[in-house]
Amino acid sequence: MKKRIVTMVLAATMGMGLMAGCTDATADVPATSGSTDAGTTDAGSTDAGSTDAGTTDAGTTDAGTTDADADTQASAGGKLTGTLNLGMIGPLTGGAAIYGNAVKNGEQIAVDEINAISPDFQIQYNPQDDEHDAEKSVNAYNNLKDWNVQVIAGTVTTTPCVAVSAEANADRVFMLTPSASSPDVINGKDNMFQVCFTDPNQGLASAQYIVDNSMATKVAIIYNNSDAYSTGIYQTFNSKAGELGLEIVSTTTFTDDTANDFSVQLGEAQSAGADLIFLPIYYQPASLILQQANNMGYDPKFFGVDGMDGILTMEGFDTTLAEGVILLTPFSADATDDLTKNFVSKYNAGYGETPNQFAADGYDCPYAIYKALEYYADKNGDLDVTGKSAEEICTILISVFTDPNFSYDGVTGSNMVWTANGEVNKAPKAVVIKDGVYVGL
């Protein structure tokens, strides 16, 4: 306890020192930003006075002293400067290491890209290992606090995230998790936001997508009622379908123990005249469903969610069976848009493998934070993050993330917006399987 107090006092002194240093820094940085401003206006040649680089410089530093002036300047678009301490917590070793490392690699690529495109705004990135353990995750969080972390892009897995987000909520540290998808992560914490869909949201998005694209009039559902993931998606899909007037003609289930024979479920869907079968399940049973439907000579549309991702990589799977299957996935490495292509090629070059969904979620995290800070600077005037306390940054980021006008286009979805409780809303990406590969819709 005593040790803790001493550490806190030390940390406070250090913090004060930084703040003290920071007044100097703020005096400096607008000057530099002023000169770059001058540079840009030079290029644009709109500002007549800008040729006098020296005078503009002086002018900005003067203006910087009075807030009101800075704000009036802001509407024209302020600049984001300084260095942000971005922390990450995830399982880098242990059983779940595959997820933590994917997120870390994805975030690292994004941080490098941001640092390259914005010379005035730099991110210092500090990933910490939690071995997918709640207690170790809180320790990792305390390490990051000692390092004066300002924003956390994590944690990766759900259970540690619930523990850390409670601490971070009390300390007012902004957290954006790439991949902890449980609603428990965000419930009741205004500082906590997600990049991934919550599991049940996939059901909403699927129903919406089917209706928006008028893909079917009669829908059958086959889901695994011994699995929380599958059941959760089914329930939200079902209620949303009712709301949207989508007719569900057959709902059948299976369990992990009866995941071999689907003749009854498919027969019921067929006799009910379903033209689309919604499969909120993983790809192994889905592959059997496709096979058995084919044997029966029944050929409806099949619509899956992210659990279906992986069906094409099953060794020995006859991909012609999956022809025309549509699935809703936040990320597909085979997509052909420029963002994805750039990310996939960089990831391949850096880490020698194709990025998975976790890597993509990770990649979007630093960018979303960067865009949010830039958005704030654009609205409210120059923002220098150096030395800002985590709480100040937290307040800023909460205001931006809950601003309905703020949106972000990432590799895991375009036009992402966040609700006040931290859930993401994004246009889901749907892909269709054609000739054994994903094709974007």
Added chain:
Amino acid sequence: MLANLINGISLGSVYAIIALGYTMVYGIAKMLNFAHGDVIMVGGYVAFCSISYLGWPPALAVLASVFVCTILGIVIEGLAYKPLRNATSLAVLITAIGVSYFLQNAALLIWTSNTKVFPNVFANLPAIQLGGTQIAPVTIITVLANIIIMVALTLFTSKTKMGKAMRAVSEDKGAATLMGINVNRTISMTFAIGSGLAAIAGVLLCSAYPTLMPTTGAMPGIKAFTAAVFGGIGSIPGAMLGGVLLGVIEIFGKAYVSTQLSDAIVFAVLIIVLLVKPTGLLGRKIREKV
């Protein structure tokens, strides 16, 4: 109705062929070989590798699979069960569960957890049309295999010298030894035959439901065990009958009652049968001497 009956028989025939191996080992060695389902999985993987990696024709792949599983059965019996010949049956049961986990995890190491899809070995056989419903060739082959194995096993245990020795061992090990029967060799032989049957069951299971994972054998194994108890464990025709009935009840339960309750229905029927006839449908009543 007809479609459901055919689907039920097709599912049940897969249970039946696994149940034959269970009941054979139980009938003679008087032990529940819970690793049977996992030997099936190994059989499936060996056949998969022979066809997909080595390009062997399916018939040769089945032989390779039978060969590997027979050896595996003898090795398992020699290493894990033989030292426990005089231990309590509970110790042997726990060992069998241990062997089951060992095989699953060994398969996880060798073949990884990635699902493999079993090639369609009966692709060139035509499906039969019956009243507007298709009967898949694998169903017909499985039913035929069931009947052939059932008849062959019955003849083997009643006519051959080795078969008679097996029945003698199953009735009284001590007396069998006194009669000059090598008990250890007889039990090893039983495991060899049981595991060879498991390999055939593995190929047929994977042909009917073509996903192959290290846990592929576990659930069908338990269902088949249920089927063997249903039909009367130890009885060879009983395993066949129990398996087919289990499949039909499961499919009818799904189709006419509820897909959510199918397993509950299956096990409720099992409980009722065992209450009325504790030895199972075709089980012989054996008087226990105290």
